[in-house]
Amino acid sequence: MHLKAFGKVNLYLDVISRRKDNYHNILTLFQSINEHDDIFIEFSKSEIFESEPSLNISWDKNIIKKSIETFKKETGFYNFNLKIKLIKNLPMGGGLGGGSADSAAVLNFLSKNFKISEKELFEISFKIGSDVPFLLKGGTAIGKGKGEILEFLEPLKLNIQIYPMNYKIDTKKMYEKLDQNWESIDHFGDPYKLYEALKNNDIITAKQNAFNVFEQVVFKEYPKLKQKKEDIEKDEGIIFALMTGSGSTLYKVIATN
Numbered sequence: 232m233h234l235k236a237f238g239k240v241n242l243y244l245d246v247i248s249r250r251k252d253n254y255h256n257i258l259t260l261f262q263s264i265n266e267h268d269d270i271f272i273e274f275s276k277s278e279i280f281e282s283e284p285s286l287n288i289s290w291d292k293n294i295i296k297k298s299i300e301t302f303k304k305e306t307g308f309y310n311f312n313l314k315i316k317l318i319k320n321l322p323m324g325g326g327l328g329g330g331s332a333d334s335a336a337v338l339n340f341l342s343k344n345f346k347i348s349e350k351e352l353f354e355i356s357f358k359i360g361s362d363v364p365f366l367l368k369g370g371t372a373i374g375k376g377k378g379e380i381l382e383f384l385e386p387l388k389l390n391i392q393i394y395p396m397n398y399k400i401d402t403k404k405m406y407e408k409l410d411q412n413w414e415s416i417d418h419f420g421d422p423y424k425l426y427e428a429l430k431n432n433d434i435i436t437a438k439q440n441a442f443n444v445f446e447q448v449v450f451k452e453y454p455k456l457k458q459k460k461e462d463i464e465k466d467e468g469i470i471f472a473l474m475t476g477s478g479s480t481l482y483k484v485i486a487t488n
């Protein structure tokens with residue numbers, strides 16, 4: 232079975248507050264993108280995993296392995312093994328939800344095979360990662376909480392071009408940087424206004440509401456990213472350019488008509 236694990240960008244991303252569980256409450260507008268990993272998966276006698284290219288992480292550190300083990304533990308369906316071949320196209324640590332997309336694709340495969348309800352699968356997903364719940368379904372959604380409170384909207388049809396920047400950025404570290412600089416962090420824009428503006432091709436309002444709070448800490452550490460975003464913003468027919476997630480991938484939304 233060939234699964235496509237579609238990535239995501241954050242068209243809007245703000246961090247609202249730090250939680251007692253040391254995660255953060257976020258406000259985001261998630262948007263699926265066409266770029267995806269390819270996963271070839273089948274049940275087999277023993278557990279086999281290979282990837283192209285190599286991920287340079289051990290299998291027990293792979294989010295796919297974590298997803299399989301969490302699925303087994305939460306559902307009680309232990310008695311199976313999978314043979315998986317991952318073709319990694321989404322840049323790791325790139326802010327495109329690459330690992331989370333792989334997790335969501337494998338969870339969807341397992342839930343179909345073991346007839347697990349959508350609700351139960353959802354509960355499993357956010358034990359694995361904050362972006363996994365959205366990526367189970369994909370499309371366009373407002374995300375709150377850790378990313379598990381989702382308001383799915385009529386999917387936006389956007390022309391998005393991504394610019395992988397080959398810096399692997401640790402999400403946890405960037406959240407910590409936000410905490411350390413909290414007093415000086417600006418918050419602006421509105422994901423609901425951004426959604427409506429993109430739906431109605433209102434370029435001015437879209438530009439005014441596109442926002443990623445992580446740019447304020449990531450661009451300090453990686454000035455080349457700031458420079459590249461400013462270069463992209465000069466492109467013809469652009470609505471806006473932004474960094475996705477905690478970085479490092481940049482992207483632009485291009486006007487379609």
Ligand SMILES: C[C@](O)(CO)[C@H](O)COP(=O)(O)OP(=O)(O)OC[C@H]1O[C@@H](n2ccc(N)nc2=O)[C@H](O)[C@@H]1O
Pocket residue numbers: 241244253254255256257259326328331359360361362363376377378402403406476477
């Ligand atoms: C930056 C985003 O990608 C935006 O969509 C997400 O907030 C991060 O999603 P993710 O990479 O799936 O994050 P996880 O793997 O769940 O968490 C990685 C680390 O990021 C921090 N983290 C993540 C999500 C969140 N709402 N608050 C956090 O503080 C935590 O330190 C956590 O240990």
Ligand SMILES: Nc1ncnc2c1ncn2[C@@H]1O[C@H](COP(=O)(O)OP(=O)(O)OP(=O)(O)O)[C@@H](O)[C@H]1O
Pocket residue numbers: 286288292293294295322323324325326327328329330331333362399402475476477478
């Ligand atoms: N299957 C996987 N694919 C990619 N990364 C994985 C995988 N399994 C574990 N990881 C680890 O997870 C880290 C984050 O990977 P991921 O690609 O999800 O980051 P990301 O695209 O920045 O995600 P997000 O946008 O959710 O922050 C990687 O740096 C890697 O060490």
